[in-house]
Amino acid sequence: MHGLHWYILRRAAQLVPVVLVVLVLNFVIVKVSPGDPALTLAGYWATKEQVETTRQRWGLDRPLHEQLTSYLGNLLRGDLGFSNHFHRPVLDVLMMRVPNTLLLVLTSMLLGMTVGTVLGVFAASRYGRTTDLVLSVTSLSFYSIPVFWFGLLLVLVFALNLKWFPFAGFVGIGAQGGLARAASVAWHMVLPSVTLMLCLYIPVFLRIARASVVEVMHEDYITTVRAAGIPERLVFLRHALRNAIVPVVQMAGLWMSHALTGVVLTETVFSWPGMGTLMYNAIIQRDYPVLMGAFLIAAVWVVLVFLIADILTAVLDPRVRYA
Amino acid sequence: MPLLEVRDLTVHYRLGPARVHAADRVSFTLDRGQTLGLVGESGCGKTTVGYALLRVLPENGVIAGGQVHLDGSDLLALDAEAMRRVRWRRLSMIFQGAMNALNPVLRVGDLLEEILQTHEPVSREEARARVAEQFEQVGLPRARTHSYPHEMSGGQRQRAVKAKSHLGRPDLIIADEPTTAFDVILQDQILVQLQEIQKRLGLALILISHDMSVIAETCDHVAVMYGGRIVEYGTVDEIFARPRHPYTIAMLSSFPSLYGPARELLALPGVPPDLTAPPVGCAFAPRCPLAEERCHAEAPAPLTLDGDETHWSRCHFAREVKVSALAREAAGAES
Ligand SMILES: Nc1ncnc2c1ncn2[C@@H]1O[C@H](COP(=O)(O)OP(=O)(O)OP(=O)(O)O)[C@@H](O)[C@H]1O
Ligand code: SF4
Numbered sequence A: 001m002h003g004l005h006w007y008i009l010r011r012a013a014q015l016v017p018v019v020l021v022v023l024v025l026n027f028v029i030v031k032v033s034p035g036d037p038a039l040t041l042a043g044y045w046a047t048k049e050q051v052e053t054t055r056q057r058w059g060l061d062r063p064l065h066e067q068l069t070s071y072l073g074n075l076l077r078g079d080l081g082f083s084n085h086f087h088r089p090v091l092d093v094l095m096m097r098v099p100n101t102l103l104l105v106l107t108s109m110l111l112g113m114t115v116g117t118v119l120g121v122f123a124a125s126r127y128g129r130t131t132d133l134v135l136s137v138t139s140l141s142f143y144s145i146p147v148f149w150f151g152l153l154l155v156l157v158f159a160l161n162l163k164w165f166p167f168a169g170f171v172g173i174g175a176q177g178g179l180a181r182a183a184s185v186a187w188h189m190v191l192p193s194v195t196l197m198l199c200l201y202i203p204v205f206l207r208i209a210r211a212s213v214v215e216v217m218h219e220d221y222i223t224t225v226r227a228a229g230i231p232e233r234l235v236f237l238r239h240a241l242r243n244a245i246v247p248v249v250q251m252a253g254l255w256m257s258h259a260l261t262g263v264v265l266t267e268t269v270f271s272w273p274g275m276g277t278l279m280y281n282a283i284i285q286r287d288y289p290v291l292m293g294a295f296l297i298a299a300v301w302v303v304l305v306f307l308i309a310d311i312l313t314a315v316l317d318p319r320v321r322y323a
Numbered sequence B: 001m002p003l004l005e006v007r008d009l010t011v012h013y014r015l016g017p018a019r020v021h022a023a024d025r026v027s028f029t030l031d032r033g034q035t036l037g038l039v040g041e042s043g044c045g046k047t048t049v050g051y052a053l054l055r056v057l058p059e060n061g062v063i064a065g066g067q068v069h070l071d072g073s074d075l076l077a078l079d080a081e082a083m084r085r086v087r088w089r090r091l092s093m094i095f096q097g098a099m100n101a102l103n104p105v106l107r108v109g110d111l112l113e114e115i116l117q118t119h120e121p122v123s124r125e126e127a128r129a130r131v132a133e134q135f136e137q138v139g140l141p142r143a144r145t146h147s148y149p150h151e152m153s154g155g156q157r158q159r160a161v162k163a164k165s166h167l168g169r170p171d172l173i174i175a176d177e178p179t180t181a182f183d184v185i186l187q188d189q190i191l192v193q194l195q196e197i198q199k200r201l202g203l204a205l206i207l208i209s210h211d212m213s214v215i216a217e218t219c220d221h222v223a224v225m226y227g228g229r230i231v232e233y234g235t236v237d238e239i240f241a242r243p244r245h246p247y248t249i250a251m252l253s254s255f256p257s258l259y260g261p262a263r264e265l266l267a268l269p270g271v272p273p274d275l276t277a278p279p280v281g282c283a284f285a286p287r288c289p290l291a292e293e294r295c296h297a298e299a300p301a302p303l304t305l306d307g308d309e310t311h312w313s314r315c316h317f318a319r320e321v322k323v324s325a326l327a328r329e330a331a332g333a334e335s
């Protein structure tokens, strides 16, 4: 237990420098990207003098390191800047979008991860037989379909032709009140999350879970417990699964870390008002404050998810606690 | 009645369309309290025989024929549940390469307790006490029961694996290369300990090794394997004093004696046979200094040898002078 606590502490302390580096990188990337933010801020028709005033007003004429320190100082106060495009503080814009994306991605991922892992374990228990073959081939086929193409196909069939589901958006206009609104959001979420689950999460977790179980079942320690007369059911459930689940958790961490920024295509196809569409538009409109804020949130998310995944791995596998 | 009687045990591994004939009509018997050495070069099928006795072959392994009687019951005819109850309780195996033999996510003590409680209706506390006691008997401190395998040295893990086997007080332990990975001092300790336990519990032991000196020190009987078959069988005295198979002779003469350099009189040229297409004749023929035409065409049957009680050899010429002459020549070079 001592080992585990110590590991978590050490692992959490490593976050500080990582976040700092991410912040500086974030700042630099935006600074070196093409286009003059002062020009964008002042507007296309602004005169030279107006552009210069804007530059001074926003401190864009000051030396880089000063800009960096004031950027970091603002962050510490929770000020992520102001979006001219939305006429709102960046933090407000993000806080509207982040939950939408998380709702879509986390729902799809948790469902897809569970279904995929269960199917993968099942396939592994039927290793080499017809069931295993069918599951593996099917999942690989779905995985090789481009997400946006499959999404469009679903829209075409189930939204436009059959009219079972809405073809885009987040919530119906008429949906007022808590319950009706929730139902409407769920309704809008069906097609995008089915797309994500079938083309991404189920195949990914099916394959990793299957491969991991198959590998573990060949380990010497499995032969040991089998040769010691442990019932086959327990060999599988207690000894094999406990070991096999470690790579699945790590894979879950990896995909979870992409949650905020990894579904741009799906959000675009279904006009889902999340982080993906926000960033896509921010790039086109050179909305730098929003872009920087989005990067920042995404980076902090990645770092936190990895921390949680590492802690889970350490709980499951005593060997990593000392790594 | 012997404790273990193996007759014509034949094991294949499926390898795509091919079949690896890893054990071919293997027969031997073993009495209570006795030690049998199973010896032969790498890949000749020693581990396969051990796996087959316990019926824990990898999933592409098939027992294609034969009988295994342990204390009268036919192991190959038992259903899965009955076989499960035989494992560990009556027949236990210490696997080759104890490095990875323990579940890495479980504390070693917990694993052993689980095994014990699977077979016996004992309380948690009693199981714990017995595991700790067994640890002490194999020379591990009690506190080691709380360790994970990766926190132990190779030798300690080997001891833990041994504790696991002894804990069940089986009638028969199969120890697969228990000493190979360790230095000479540890090797001796391991062997001495195995023999001690064997005496105390009166259990029979199958010692798998490719090291003739280990076999000479510890065994009552020896079975020499080559290319999936037992080519010679006899008591330690018979095998070491009067080997009657050219392969045994070659092995004895090429193993380095403790007091001098290895004699290369009968160094083995060539490679072991391809077990996916075993030769029709004697498997050793391509490498045998005495091979004749007949050897390539006809597989030798076991020939019993006069004067020796249990001794037999699968060589056409086992009873003829040229084999005993080869043996004398090799022994001459040795001394
Ligand atoms: N799972 C498997 N599939 C196919 N062939 C196998 C398998 N396991 C072993 N073999 C083959 O069967 C033969 C016997 O293998 P086995 O492990 O019994 O040899 P061994 O005598 O124990 O060798 P070593 O001294 O190296 O441990 C070898 O030729 C090996 O290549
Ligand atoms: S049968 Fe022939 S080839 Fe085989 S060991 Fe005897 S002499 Fe050699």
Ligand SMILES: [Mg+2]
Residues within 6 Å of the ligand: B046, B047, B048, B096, B176
């Ligand atoms: Mg082996």
